[in-house]
Amino acid sequence: MGIAHYLKEIGRGKEGARSLTEAQARDLMNQVLDRTVSEAERGAFAIAMRIKGESTEELAGFTACAAERSLVLEADAMPVLLPSYNGARKLPNLTPLLALLLAQEGVPVLVHGPLHDPARVTTYELFESLGLPIARDAAGVHDAWARHEPVFVPTAVLCPALVPLLELRWVLGLRNPAHTVAKLLTPRGRACLRVVNYTHPEYAAAHTRFLQHTGAHALLMRGTEGEPVADARRLPKLDIFIAGTPRPELGRSAVEGVLAELPLLPRSSDAATTAVYIQAVVSGEKPVPGPLVEQVEVLVRAHAAMRQHEERTHERSA
Structure with missing residues (x-):
């Protein structure tokens, strides 16, 4: 499937880039984490997002995708x-x-x-x-x-x-x-x-x-x-x-002001x-x-x- 269509949105520089929806961000990160994209695409994603910065929706999609692949703990544990x-x-x-x-x-x-x-x-x-x-x-x-x-x-x-x-x-x-x-x-x-x-x-x-x-x-x-x-x-x-x-x-x-003691x-x-x-x-x-x-x-x-x-x-x- 590839992520080129997403790179076109996020890779237009700090001023020209457009943010993805939360669903698009999840799809993009799914492909990146599952390594179904090329190394060039992964590197392009990393640099494009470094320049652009993550929107709230993108960050929510990225973190949800990673959480789905995380360690499972018992339901009663609230650490x-x-x-x-x-x-x-x-x-x-x-x-x-x-x-x-x-x-x-x-x-x-x-x-x-x-x-x-x-x-x-x-x-x-x-x-x-x-x-x-x-x-x-x-x-x-x-x-x-x-x-x-x-x-x-x-x-x-x-x-x-x-x-x-x-x-x-x-x-x-x-x-x-x-x-x-x-x-x-x-x-x-x-x-x-x-x-x-x-x-x-x-x-x-x-x-x-x-x-x-x-x-x-x-x-x-x-x-x-x-x-x-x-x-x-x-x-x-x-x-x-x-x-x-x-x-x-x-x-x-x-705590504001000068410290009395270190x-x-x-x-x-x-x-x-x-x-x-x-x-x-x-x-x-x-x-x-x-x-x-x-x-x-x-x-x-x-x-x-x-x-x-x-x-x-x-x-x-x-």
């Missing part, structure tokens, strides 16, 4: 999802600390992302250093939750079909829609609460439209170097959506040093950075609100 695709560059990667703090509150946590990045310290590497579970199938996920531990799931396990498109980055030198889709990815099964983070302010509005359009449960925030964890030095704005509806009473405003963070962002720091915080030897305390409290409240919403919805449909 917090932490997509970890950037890792640490300058600051220590505290995504595993956030995951551990949430697990201590009784919240099932699933972290997903790549194994390695040549220029950054990945969350996978920190999970290995900390001896935390890394699941290779759904049974491994549920085993970790039964032990009240957070679990890391490689993208290749969560959604194998998405990996070749993600790896085009190393061929083309640019990210493509797969990287946005990966951060919004959900396993198949019952509802989940996604932490959706952005690095540039303009993406806050784009992600808000997506969450409302898709009726998602989510915490939307500015991430730390692209990670779904609050900056340990200053709390970002935390916006909560339940079934796509903003719930400002569940969120937090950003938290004691590791001097280095390497995996070994960061793991020692995380262990010290979890054991109580060092204090939890204030912004992470706030993020955990917000996520625990939002997780409870999500469960209540899902239970009411289930009762009405029964």
Whole structure:
């Protein structure tokens, strides 16, 4: 069938390109993920969308297509999802600390992302250093939750079909829609609460439209170097959506102004040093950075609100 007719719409440059409908976006991504198109077409798709940017409908179609190919979890599991695709560059990667703090509150946590990045310290590497579970199938996920531990799931396990498109980055030198889709990815099964983070302010509005359009449960925030964890030095704005509806009473405003005191963070962002720091915080030897305390409290409240919403919805449909 091919995707040339779609490339003609999206490949006319930033000003001339036209957006696809949600159904067209799903059809296009189906062909790309199933690899029924040529390598040239896949590369053209990646570059065209990189220049054009995704509309709300296109992003909804792309993510729905990827979700259909994702790992299936038990219907009663309603985890917090932490997509970890950037890792640490300058600051220590505290995504595993956030995951551990949430697990201590009784919240099932699933972290997903790549194994390695040549220029950054990945969350996978920190999970290995900390001896935390890394699941290779759904049974491994549920085993970790039964032990009240957070679990890391490689993208290749969560959604194998998405990996070749993600790896085009190393061929083309640019990210493509797969990287946005990966951060919004959900396993198949019952509802989940996604932490959706952005690095540039303009993406806050784009992600808000997506969450409302898709009726998602989510915490939307500015991430730390692209990670779904609050900056340990200053709390970002935390916006909560339940079934796509903003719930400002569940969120937090950003901390503004000059900081009176900086938290004691590791001097280095390497995996070994960061793991020692995380262990010290979890054991109580060092204090939890204030912004992470706030993020955990917000996520625990939002997780409870999500469960209540899902239970009411289930009762009405029964």
